[in-house]
Amino acid sequence: MKVRVPASTSNLGPGFDCIGLALRLYLTVEVSTEGPPSPGCDLVVQGLREAFRRVGRRPPPVSVRREEAIPEARGLGSSAAARIAGLMAGNLLLGEPFGREELLNMAAELEGHPDNAAPALFGGLVVAVRTESGVVLSRLDPPSDLSLALAVPDLRSDTSAARRLLPEQVPFVDAVYNVGRASLLVAALMKGDLSLLREATKDRLHQPYRESSVPGFGKVCEAALEAGACGAALSGA
Structure with missing residues (x-):
């Protein structure tokens, strides 16, 4: 199966940890239960395993192939995209027991914050906050004449x-x-x-x-x- 997840820019200045915007850069992941298994440190595999853990089932070994257009560790939501790709793939393998809101809550727990995960799952501009009962969000379409220019440094950001x-x-x-x-x-x-x-x-x-x-x-x-x-x-x- 193939899953495609967009990059995202978070914060947009003052919206620290709560405002994010989806971008037209994508991580495309092909997940297969055939072929050599990918390591457990792979964020896609981690996301898939989390989906299976939530239903109390043991995940199968999976082989992950990526078509990467999102620069890694450059502040464009590459880790959120990978984890969400895994969650979505796991959800599909399980017969889709989870809705997008549930997948977002899982991703926010894995990431520690929802500002990249929310636009990666819902698209557009998203304001998302974590509460004791889960993520609460509001989504809107950004202005049609809004364009972004990205300055992507050689420096990796941890x-x-x-x-x-x-x-x-x-x-x-x-x-x-x-x-x-x-x-x-x-x-x-x-x-x-x-x-x-x-x-x-x-x-x-x-x-x-x-x-x-x-x-x-x-x-x-x-x-x-x-x-x-x-x-x-x-x-x-």
């Missing part, structure tokens, strides 16, 4: 390392700053008012702490805005 750069607490004024801009971001995209994105993509929760780990990030953002971009932000992690 999610765990990137998160260790973040403080355990932030100033109250910075929290208020981000709440306002995250709200403005969603309103701007709902209305299609791209003129608001320059302000709406600003952030104080994660980008200032991670900027030093991405050489040239500030200069890239400045160049993008000078060239006419509506906004610029650090994607992922």
